[in-house]
Amino acid sequence: ExxxxxxxxxxxxxxxxxxxxxxxxxxxxxxxxIAWYQQQxxxxxxxxxxGASSRATGIPDRxxxxxxxxxxxxxxxxxxxxxxxxxxxxxxxxxxxTFGQGTKVEIK
Amino acid sequence: xxxxxxxxxxxxxxxxxxxxxCAASGFTFSGYAMSWVRQAPGKGLEWVSAMTDNGRxxxxxxxVKGRFTISRDNSKNTxxxxxxxxxxxxTATYYxxxxxxxxxxxxxxxxxxxxxxxxxx
Numbered sequence: 590e591x592x593x594x595x596x597x598x599x600x601x602x603x604x605x606x607x608x609x610x611x612x613x614x615x616x617x618x619x620x621x622x623i624a625w626y627q628q629q630x631x632x633x634x635x636x637x638x639x640g641a642s643s644r645a646t647g648i649p650d651r652x653x654x655x656x657x658x659x660x661x662x663x664x665x666x667x668x669x670x671x672x673x674x675x676x677x678x679x680x681x682x683x684x685x686x687t688f689g690q691g692t693k694v695e696i697k
Numbered sequence: 698x699x700x701x702x703x704x705x706x707x708x709x710x711x712x713x714x715x716x717x718x719c720a721a722s723g724f725t726f727s728g729y730a731m732s733w734v735r736q737a738p739g740k741g742l743e744w745v746s747a748m749t750d751n752g753r754x755x756x757x758x759x760x761v762k763g764r765f766t767i768s769r770d771n772s773k774n775t776x777x778x779x780x781x782x783x784x785x786x787x788t789a790t791y792y793x794x795x796x797x798x799x800x801x802x803x804x805x806x807x808x809x810x811x812x813x814x815x816x817x818x
Contacts, residue, residue: 633810
């Protein structure tokens, strides 16, 4: 089972700042099958990124993903008020599919 | 507009059973793999079970294997999760999730709003 470790656990930033979230896999993720989801309080997760770097439909271009192998990154170039939320990475190339424990981006 | 509407969540006692349903609309249900993902209160996401588009293949997390059964009725555009021998640690919001294709590999491109299952005496 591929364990995903996200860091940091909490990121305290101000609107307009850049956010960098990392996701490290315990084994190489085949095909760069990594997705990122955003979850607002009391809501279902929403797909942001798939295939490590492809933005989902309707996702603003301030969100970008990168990485390969075992190290992946989600970057939010300039935080908007609606971006403060919890973010999860997800690997869907191995069995079983797994999620990271989440990174909370909070307002500083 | 694509929609996934879960139902069936309830408060049950340990050892009891429950069946969750997910009514899908706005897309060709029979063309996509479907999954259940759960989230315990205040915790992260945990994949529970998945089924391919044609229903021929099923997959389960070790934590529910032998107790939960996933199924689908493509004629009714509905996904199910039969949960038996429920435990306190099964307490969570259960999300019905659409896969990006009919079989692996696929990511989750749409999520329902979830239904809460509470297992407590």
